[in-house]
Amino acid sequence: MEVCKAVHAAEDMELVAAVDKDDSLELLAPAEVVVDFTHPDVVMGNLEWCVSRGIHAVVGTTGFDPGRLERVREMVARHPGTNVLIAPNFGIAAVLMMHFAQQAAKYFESVEIVELHHPQKADAPSGTARRTAELIAEARRKAGVGPSPDATTQEIDGARGADVEGIRVHAVRISALIAHQEVILGGGGETLTIRHDTMNRASFVPGALLGVRRIRDVPGLTYGLEALLDL
Numbered sequence: 001m002e003v004c005k006a007v008h009a010a011e012d013m014e015l016v017a018a019v020d021k022d023d024s025l026e027l028l029a030p031a032e033v034v035v036d037f038t039h040p041d042v043v044m045g046n047l048e049w050c051v052s053r054g055i056h057a058v059v060g061t062t063g064f065d066p067g068r069l070e071r072v073r074e075m076v077a078r079h080p081g082t083n084v085l086i087a088p089n090f091g092i093a094a095v096l097m098m099h100f101a102q103q104a105a106k107y108f109e110s111v112e113i114v115e116l117h118h119p120q121k122a123d124a125p126s127g128t129a130r131r132t133a134e135l136i137a138e139a140r141r142k143a144g145v146g147p148s149p150d151a152t153t154q155e156i157d158g159a160r161g162a163d164v165e166g167i168r169v170h171a172v173r174i175s176a177l178i179a180h181q182e183v184i185l186g187g188g189g190e191t192l193t194i195r196h197d198t199m200n201r202a203s204f205v206p207g208a209l210l211g212v213r214r215i216r217d218v219p220g221l222t223y224g225l226e227a228l229l230d231l
């Protein structure tokens with residue numbers, strides 16, 4: 001809804017249609033770009049619909065694991081000239097938090113992620129936490145840093161969180177929260193906590209509009225808004 005309002009207000013864009021759950025996707029047929037903030041259960045079908053018609057897609061919906069990303073890569077490969085941006089978080093501060101966590105990752109032996117969201121959220125861990133873990137894991141692999149130390153041998157299922165490429169991710173769901181994340185790093189007698197808080201949903205709008213404006217110039221699948229920023 002926030003994105004629809006912003007597109008409607010933008011002088012360089014035209015809002016072709018706003019499609020809800022029970023509306024026909026055909027309403028989107030005249031669009032050059034579709035923005036998808038829907039649900040992990042339906043986003044793959046929506047993408048197939050857009051890409052097969054040559055409509056670029058800017059996707060905020062989460063729930064993308066490596067298998068889904070590969071399927072989207074295959075989709076766009078079958079339709080050259082049609083591009084997809086999947087951004088787990090369109091907030092500029094959130095993207096910076098992920099970037100800073102990636103930079104810090106190789107300097108500490110321990111790192112874990114705690115994400116906190118509203119209880120209406122369908123997927124756990126959040127797309128942001130999953131992406132942060134992937135970026136951290138990649139940085140640690142490149143630097144030759146091993147797994148975080150952990151002596152746990154007895155555990156109630158889930159107590160140590162989910163394992164995303166060797167990084168522990170803990171998901172908290174609490175009423176009144178919006179979207180929040182802490183990356184906690186430790187080692188050498190110090191800890192560093194990198195925290196991001198979403199204070200309102202308007203924070204996602206500038207990043208989503210940037211995606212709409214740039215999608216034509218980024219061929220194939222782009223994963224993460226950072227690819228469009230000069231970080």
Ligand SMILES: NC(=O)C1=CN([C@@H]2O[C@H](COP(=O)(O)OP(=O)(O)OC[C@H]3O[C@@H](n4cnc5c(N)ncnc54)[C@H](OP(=O)(O)O)[C@@H]3O)[C@@H](O)[C@H]2O)C=CC1
Pocket residue numbers: 019020021022037038039040042059060061062063087088089090091127204
């Ligand atoms: N990348 C980013 O920066 C952000 C990503 N997100 C992600 O976006 C997704 C949606 O989150 P959020 O906006 O909070 O959720 P909401 O429930 O507020 O909005 C989702 C909307 O999509 C509608 N919807 C559900 N299924 C379909 C469908 N098949 N076709 C069209 N519309 C549909 C819902 O309708 P109804 O209410 O009738 O079910 C609802 O209006 C989640 O995956 C979330 O994690 C959210 C915020 C930022």
Ligand SMILES: O=C(O)C1=N[C@H](C(=O)O)C[C@H](O)C1
Pocket residue numbers: 062088089090117121125126127128129178179180
């Ligand atoms: O569901 C949400 O609200 C959000 N989802 C995204 C995610 O899964 O990371 C982005 C932000 O956290 C809000």
